[in-house]
Amino acid sequence: MLSCFRGIIGSSSSSKDGSSSQSPNGSESTLVNEKSEKVSMITSTRTSKSSATLYTNAHLVGFEKEGLSSVLVQDGRVEWIAAADEKKELPEIVERIDLNGQWLGPSMIDWHVHSKLAAQSEHRVHLDSLKSAEGVFARIREALGDPKYDREDLIGVDMRNGDWRDNDQMNRVNLDEKVSSTRPIFLFYNGYHSVVCNSIGLTKYGQKAEGSGILKEHAAWPLTHQLGKVEDEVMDGWIDSWAKDAASLGVTEIVDLEIDFNIRDWRRRAQNGFNTLRVNLGIYENHFEDAVKQGYKTGDIVDEDGLRLIKIGPFKMVTDGGLGSQTACCHDPYPNTTDYGMMNDSPEKIKLWTRKATEHGFRLAIHAIGDQANTYCLNTMASNPIPPLEGSTIEHAQLLVLNEIPIFTKLGLIASVQPVHLVDDRETCLKYWPGREHRAWALKSLADAGVRMKFGSDNPIAELNPWEAMAVAISRRRKGGLPLSEEQAVDVHTAWVSSTSNGRASIQAGDQADFVIIDKDPLKCDADGLRSISVQGTVLGGRWTYRK
Template identity: 35%
Template sequence: MIGEEAGFVRAVRVAGPGREFLPTTEPVDIVVADGRIADIAPTGNLRPTGFVVDGEGGWLLPGLWDHHVHVLQWALAVDRVALGEVANARDAAAIMALAPETDGRRIGTGFRDGLWPDSPSLDVLDATTGGVPTYLINADVHSVWMNTAAFRREGFELVASGVVVEEDAFEISRRLNAVAPEVADAAVERMAHAAAARGVVGLVDLDMTWNDEPWQRRSARGFDALRVSYGTYPQDLDRAIAEGLRTGDPVRGSTNGLVRVGPLKAITDGSLGTRTAACTHHYPGEVGNHGLLTVPPDELVEMMTRATAAGLECAIHAIGDLANAHALDAYARTGAVGTIEHAQLVAHADIPRFARLGVAASVQPEHALDDRDMTDAIWAEQSAQPYPLRALADSGANLRFGSDAPVAHLDPWAAMASAVFRTRDGRDAWQPHQRVDIDTAIAASTAGGSTAAAEISPGAVADVVIVGADPLTADERGLRSMPVRTTLLAGRVTHGV
């Protein structure tokens, strides 16, 4: 029953971190008290207390986390036109001509033009969409294709391609996401319950805005579906410092401690799909285009130094190998604590530096499969390793899995399947030498990550999920479709029963 606090979990088999310390591989019972696991014993050896969750022989794991989500943008995406399967610019423009209007605008999301045979242009989009402001957000969110009416509405100077990139694209997304608070909060609530239905107990919100205000509001209204750690962006760093925000502190006004201040998030380069990720070698056919370093190295060091002094951890977006090298250098120079977000292309010599510097690799395994064809084409001449999950794990780096939703769907089971099998839809495994084992994937999908995973053990917080199949033996399709029976957050049912 949603909202009920469990006192006892009956007949579950522990499949995640912590199982190695149990005295049996048979089903166990678990006593929950004050939001924590108080005792574990073989089934039938403990007295049931309070509300009983019957695991019915299902498999128990620590509750799952998504370590990289743009919460509001993902929550709003359900009401936008999905363009992920569109194969060319003309088809995308034709689809948008028939799209419903919201507040006098048409909004599509999720297109991937990296391998399109034709290119987006102002003329192509204008020809089908006319005078209705129309916006197509790239799957990677680093570019937005707009028609003339949209450029005029936003006050942007027209460009022949119709495409704005990087900070201009982020600003457009911020404007499109600026819906009424009650609309935003209702969408986020729906998103949170959908996440709980996939076993998620927590996420890191990296929406590109001042996240402190909406999370204060949601917390005051009783948001309790997930744990949330929310980021701050460089344009708001002065404000965050002045207002005393420190990583790990509860959001101001919090009554339950579920929502907390997260890291400083800095975007230091572009993306693969927009061909702006900062790389050592140039992009094919574009001599001189090595991508963009959007934060100069010295500026990054200064920013991270200020954040660290103020008690903020760091989350540094770096996709290309050049950006990753500069981000690691900045961690080395500042002593900052935190993550590199994405780490999609990393020089072989830089891979061991993650572990040596204590920098977690916050990665999105689904992106490897979304981008496999683009990677093979656009990064074919790069000498660094793309999507180096196994190499990072073998070096001792702490992996933390996420989705980057709405770039990929918020589903940790999909992330695990992509990391373990490096394939989907029947295709051969892509770069199979970078697979990780299922234990690593599960650990990377918990709060602490692969080297500091939450465990099922007495004294641990009762953030757990019960699933209907053994993830340790599941095949690729089985992981993706994993049936989630019950999700508990500090012992309280957020999904199931």
């Protein structure tokens, strides 16, 4: 089992401006761009100097027996909720919006995204549908001449090799001989924990052109960071577009775990007018001291002079690898090998940093995918003299030892999970975690033990789509696909409250006015019903960020 620790190396240093010589980036997959019909189903009566908004004739999610309601929003918060026919005193100036019987509920949150990688995803070659190394080679040969990928470095993402028969053919030599030896090529496995490079790609970024050309974990992270460098203006434009896509799906808030100097980047975006999402910024070891020197802790506002949408989020550690790269650290070796995966951090380092971050006022977000990594993290955190702050999470919690789940409740930890991973990685799970499927993405076991869950996407590893995430959580399958351990499905109420921005089924007086307006009651939907929900509008702090 100690082989899991072979990936541990020293952490890199950071400068005062937040630059880093070694900085891992998150994960990669498909960015969904849903185009809405240009048909408005919301009618409104506008006034030019509105100071409050009254939503009328609304069905409220969670109160289906109450009939139609009215909701008054003032100064970005819910002032009151009343029956539609109840007479209530209104402000002198009020905008009235008739929802015509549509459903109003708390908006959606995505608890785990990587903003830069997600924004870059549309500019990289997607390989998730390909079923062989030869298929990948053919797709990359086509992309060599595609003007869409006009940067010198050609980057492919989201390789899923769970059902490849020729997996051993994916290496540096074949990339050189079958694709190109003159243009740098970098192909990432699903999860961004490993990358295959051709020889010129390796040498361009200071690596030796030898062996398989496959870099994993710490060896891959500096390269991931270098390949992700894009001019600030270009990146901010991409992120603005990505955020608007999220808003069109009812999302008003994200936890951004991009491994970069998020404070600097998001402060700049806020100053330049970003106003689409609430953003909770992940802080990593490389930038922890910078954040502390600035006096920050979890919950502090970064854009004090703006809309106050940008906050400091959790302290994040990536303790092990990923299933897609077969680097998730497990109690059992990967089939037909003596390889248990990789721990990026020792238990001693996990204990040191979780305690240090907690003492400085940071909630924790601890990446643990394999069951051995989860064992190390849960037991290490339980041995600390002070418990983690409320809202701290195990990120992913993909493979668990079921009798260790009570440690979550003992420590008050949240399981931050990405349901769509279980269908995206179904074949990979069956191949590399055989006989353990019932412990993979064990949502019902967590729910039955009273563990709070927060759903996310890990976008761009999986699509940022909370409706698909909920549908998968209650069905354990993609539409028309095969299931994975159906006994671990949760009920729709659990899926809904794990996805809402307020963590509840419904809104109440005093809440931030962060709403989603939809065409049906999600609590009455099966998986197909959730997938077919149409978002009619998204409201952030009382103002529209999306309106169909």
